Amino acid sequence: MRKLQHNAVLARTIRNQVLWTRMGSRLGLPVAWVTSGSPVELVLAAGFIPFYPENHAAICAAREMSQGLAEHAEGRGYSRDLCSYARVDLGSQWTGRTPLGRLVPPDLVLVSNNICGTVQNWFRLTAEHFRVPMFFLDTPFHDGPPTEGDVAYVREQLVAMAPEISRVGWRRITEDRLRRVTERSREALELWAQVLETASGRPAPFTSFDAFVHMAPIVSMRGTRRCVAYYRGLLQELRQRSARGDSAIPDERARVIWDNIAIWPAHKPLKKLFERHRVALVADTYTSAWTVEHLDPKDPFTGLAKAYTDILLNHGVAHRVEVLTRMIRRFGAQGFVLHSNRSCKRYSLGQYGVRQVVTGRTGVPGVVIEADMADPRAVSMEHLEQRLVPFFESLGAGT
C-alpha cells in the first residue's frame, strides 16, 4: 500500500499556515480564533487570519501532549467530564505549551453553537483570557431542514456582526469580498466532497483515516485559494490511484462507516487494526460535516445562514439516521462503527437509537465503541480491539 503523496503536501501546507499566521500577525494582520462550524467567511472577508482551537486540540492529542494540558485545566477546576478539546486547548492557552511552538493570540473569537453547547463556554473563557471580543452566532437546533424563521434569525445576526467584525478587522466586510470568499469556500467544499466520494470506488483509494488528517485544510483554510488548490491536487492524485486500481487497504475484505470524531490518541494503532483486518473505513459522518451545500455567492449572507444552520450536529437523530443510511448504501458498507465519544455529548447521545434504526433499515450491523477524541486516559486500545475484532470477524474480515 503506497502512502498518499499528498501527505507530504499536507504537512507542508499546515506548516506554511502556521508560519503565515505568525508572520501575518507580526505584519499587523488580525487573527480570529474560530470554531469549526463558524462562518469563517466573515472573518476572512475582514482580513483576519483564522485559527481553529479544535484543530489545535486534535494536533495536541495526536502529538501526545493532550493529557498534560487537560490536567492543567482540571487543576483550575474544570471537570474531567468536560469536552477534552476544550480542556486541552484551555490548558494550552493558560500554560503557553503547544506542539506548534507558539500560539498567536486572537484579536477576536467567533463562535457558533451549531456543533455543540460547549463551545460558547470554552470560547468565552478564551475571550476573557485574551481580553478580546467574542462574537456568537446562535443557530437553532432542528430536525429536518431549517425553517425560514431560523434562517432569518441567523442571517440577522450575521448582518449585525459584520460591521462589528470589520471594526476589529483589517478591512471592511463588503458584499463583494464576502461573495469572493464564499465562492472559494463553495469550490473547496465541492472538491472535498469529491475527494471523499472517491472512497466509494472498489477498492477504495482513500479511507476515513486519511480523511481525518486531510480534512485539516477544509476546516482551517476554507475560503482561501490555497485550500482550493490543495484539494484540486489531492483529488487528482486520488483519481489517478483509482484509475490504477490502487487500494488504501490491500485485499479489501470489508467496508465500514464511522460515526463521530476521530480518536486522536489512538489514531495510528486504530488505523493499523483496520488495515490488519483488511477493513476499509470508507466514509464517516465527521469529515463530511463540512460538505456545506447552501453557500451562495449571489446572496452570501442568506447562504451562510442556511449553510451554518444546516450542519450535521445541529440536527437530531432522524437526520443522522438518514445520513448514515445514505452513506452505507452509497459506499457499499457492510457495517458501521459508532464512536461513543465521552467528550462530545452532542455527537454521542442518541447513538444507541441511531444504531438500532439504521440496522433495521439497512440490515447492516453497527458496533458502539467507547473512547474519547483527545483524552488518552479515556482511550483503551485493548477495549477497542475487544469490540472491533469480533465485529470485523462477523463481517468476514480477519487477519
Add this chain to the structure above:
Amino acid sequence: MGWERLLEVARDPVAEARARMDREGRPLAVALSSYVPMEILDAFGLCAVRWGPVAEDFPRADGVMQAYACSFVRSALEALLSGDLPAGLVATASGCDGITAVPGMLSVARPDLATAHLRLPIRVDGAAARTQAGRALVAFCEEIRERLGVPLDLTRLDRSARDRQEVRKRILACFEGLAAGSFSAVPAYGAALAAQAMDPAEWLAAFPAEPILPEAGGVPVILSGESVPSLEVIEDLESLGLRVVADDTNTATREASRRVALEAQDLVQSIASSLVDRPWHSPERLVPDRPTAVATRARDAGARAAILLHQKFCDPCAFEAPGLASALREAGIPSLVLELDRQKRLTGGQRTRVQTLVESLP
C-alpha cells in the same frame, strides 16, 4: 391543605402527577426544562408537570443512552420508559446538549410518545432573540397541536398564564423572605417543588397565608445549581448547620423570576419574551457576567458561603463552576461544589465536606 399538602407533593411529585392524571382525566405533559412555559401546556388541556426528581437507578435509560449524561436526563428517561410517568407528551427546550438529545432518543425508544421541542435562542439579548423566541414558541404550539390533535385554547391560556404568574410571584416572595429571615428554606423549596407537579389553581388554593419562620442560627448560604433533586437535600443542608438565604436554581428563583406581560395583545409572544427576558438565567444561556451577578446577590443576602449543587455530567454547571467560585471568592464568599449523581440526598462524604466548610468559616 396548606403547608402539609405542599410538602407532601414536594416529597413525591411523581405520585402527585399520577394522581392528577386520574383526578383530572387529562393526558400528562412532562416538561424537562425550566424554559418550557407550563401555561402553554395547560392551554392545550394537558396535565402539565415539570420533571425534577432524580432516580437512583436507571436500567432502562442506560439501554438508550450513555452513562455520561446527567442524572436529571437519565432519571427522566427512566421514568418515561418504565411507565412510572405515563406521559402523553414530553416537552423539551433548547439549552444543554443532554436535554436537546432527549426527543431523538425517545423517537426510537418510545415512538408512540409525542414530543415537542421548544427551539429557544441561546442568546438572550436584544430584539432578534425575542423575535426568534416568538417564532419558536409558535412552532412549538404548532408541533403540539399536530401531535395531539388539539388546539391551543386561548381562554385557558389567559387563565393559566395569570395563575402561573401568581404562583411564581409567591414563590419568589418566599425566597426573598429567606434573606430577611421571614421565611424558612424547607417550605420555600417545598412550595417551588410542589408547583412543578401541581395544578396552579390548586397550588394557589393550598398556599398558606402564614409563612414558616426559620429557626435561629445557621450559617447563611446561597444555593446555586440547575435542579434541586429533592426536598431532602435541603433538609440535609439545614441539618448540617446551613441556612439558605439566597437561591440561584432553576427549581426556584431563576424560573420564579420570569414575568409575563399579561395585558399584552399577543399573549404567546409575551410569554416568549418572558423566557428571554427573565432576570435570572441558567448557565447554558449566553449571559454576560452571570457569576458576578450571583456573587452580588449572595453578598447582598448576607451569605457567608455558597453551595454549588450540580448534577454530575452537567456541562453548563461544570463550565461555570470555577468562574462562579472565583467571583464568589472575590466577594469574600467561599464555595463548595457538591456533585450529585444517582442520589436524592447527600452522601456521607458530601456531608463531611459541608461540615468542613462550616467549621472553616471565620
